């Protein structure tokens with residue numbers, strides 16, 4: 001939800017600033033702006049549009065400077081206009097500010113600032129910050145003191161960075177519940193919303209914690225707590241991600257690249273140390289009630305985990321959407337909450353975990369981004385090691401989390417004697433075959449999926465149906481279609497169909513049905529009933545199944561046949577297929593694949 005970056009260096013940093021903000025574009029991309037310090041004045045350039053479009057239109061790179069800040073916006077307060085684009089400036093032009101988060105008391109602050117004579121140019125909550133800085137500086141005659149006073153007056157969430165003509169060699173920044181880190185290079189320093197921003201320049205990072213502010217210059221940086229004003233000794237975190245994995249590497253889109261990376265990300269999920277997962281398993285086993293929380297895709301991952309853990313280990317966990325967690329879940333000291341988040345910065349999920357902790361529950365998280373807020377908040381952390389996921393649509397990170405949940409389910413089953421050691425070993429060996437099978441399916445089926453996606457890309461309504469663990473796969477697959485192709489897709493349990501939605505079946509509603517392997521006899525047959533119900537009403541069904549012998553020839557309108565695999569991995573394979581189907585539908589519709597409209601990679605607001 002908005003990306004902020006800042007660079008201060010020896011020579012001209014304008015190109016580095018461009019690259020660092022472009023690397024954050026997946027966080028929001030409806031408008032972009034920069035502030036560059038030029039001798040004793042601040043040059044602000046901003047406009048609507050994506051980073052590259054803005055830089056080209058405004059010819060931004062012709063402005064040279066050794067210090068600057070930049071912002072890429074995902075609108076929350078105020079429409080997508082040039083006026084609402086960051087940076088925002090004080091009336092005297094001496095402060096330029098970029099911000100990610102929401103200032104919840106901005107109306108009251110704005111009213112009192114207007115009474116003091118400040119003129120506002122935007123509808124944003126952010127604009128109160130430069131005016132407060134100006135006002136507090138007038139009183140205190142010291143930028144750092146004015147910054148601290150301003151921070152104490154702000155309610156809500158923020159990652160803030162600003163430059164000021166009073167200190168032309170310094171970037172000031174602060175954090176409360178929105179991500180912020182520093183990149184530490186030789187004779188160059190960075191401020192960024194995440195590692196991706198500056199990974200091309202340095203792998204040394206300092207993670208700013210809530211309640212801290214930093215003053216960064218070319219040769220040094222200092223971090224302090226803004227309540228105590230005391231300096232905080234911060235460790236350097238070594239970024240383990242490789243800069244190359246953040247690039248497209250020959251693929252037309254990050255989404256396709258990340259789908260194709262799944263054999264590797266599944267391998268990485270299988271390599272997560274047993275000891276790390278054992279702590280989670282122990283937490284679930286010892287709890288009175290276990291909860292799985294996530295939101296959007298990770299809620300569907302949580303639902304997948306709920307089915308898997310229930311069927312493998314015979315233990316019921318509640319899967320709850322993070323945004324509903326506080327309203328729905330009774331957590332207490334005997335509860336265990338496992339949160340799932342790719343970014344580790346999702347406001348709703350962080351809020352759910354904080355709520356759980358405040359009630360004395362034990363917590364754990366499966367997270368992709370090391371150093372993220374969730375990874376520092378949860379009592380135990382499983383780093384899934386999927387590498388940077390740049391496309392706004394989550395693919396590889398979600399699949400890797402599902403694999404980790406299967407491992408947790410198997411371990412819990414073993415721990416509870418619901419499974420023999422031999423059965424556990426067999427299941428693990430099935431899981432270890434998954435990367436190779438995904439690779440083969442990607443190699444052999446991509447062309448066919450491309451063809452059928454292109455044939456049906458004009459269909460306006462899809463029903464995605466699955467039963468049992470295939471139901472969350474249907475939900476997640478439908479979400480892929482909605483967010484990348486902007487096509488209406490509704491996920492539903494197969495058994496639900498006859499309780500109402502069947503009335504909708506006609507020639508305009510197309511269905512995709514996730515059929516389990518035949519060996520799951522009861523589920524297989526129940527799923528085929530759903531297919532029959534649709535076909536009896538002349539509805540179209542695309543069946544994704546494992547019957548290589550093709551016995552269902554007359555049952556489906558279109559079929560996508562996968563190699564027959566164990567039920568343990570069958571739903572995961574189907575998810576890969578539906579990711580590709582959504583991707584190719586979206587390319588046929590000429591959608592903006594990696595940056596779909598109205599979305600942002602990590603939603604850091606509530």
Ligand code: AGP
Nearest residue numbers: 296297298341342343346393394
């Ligand atoms: C995924 O494709 C979506 N963009 C979105 O639902 C996402 O999964 C959700 O916002 C949660 O994000 P997180 O995993 O970073 O917490």
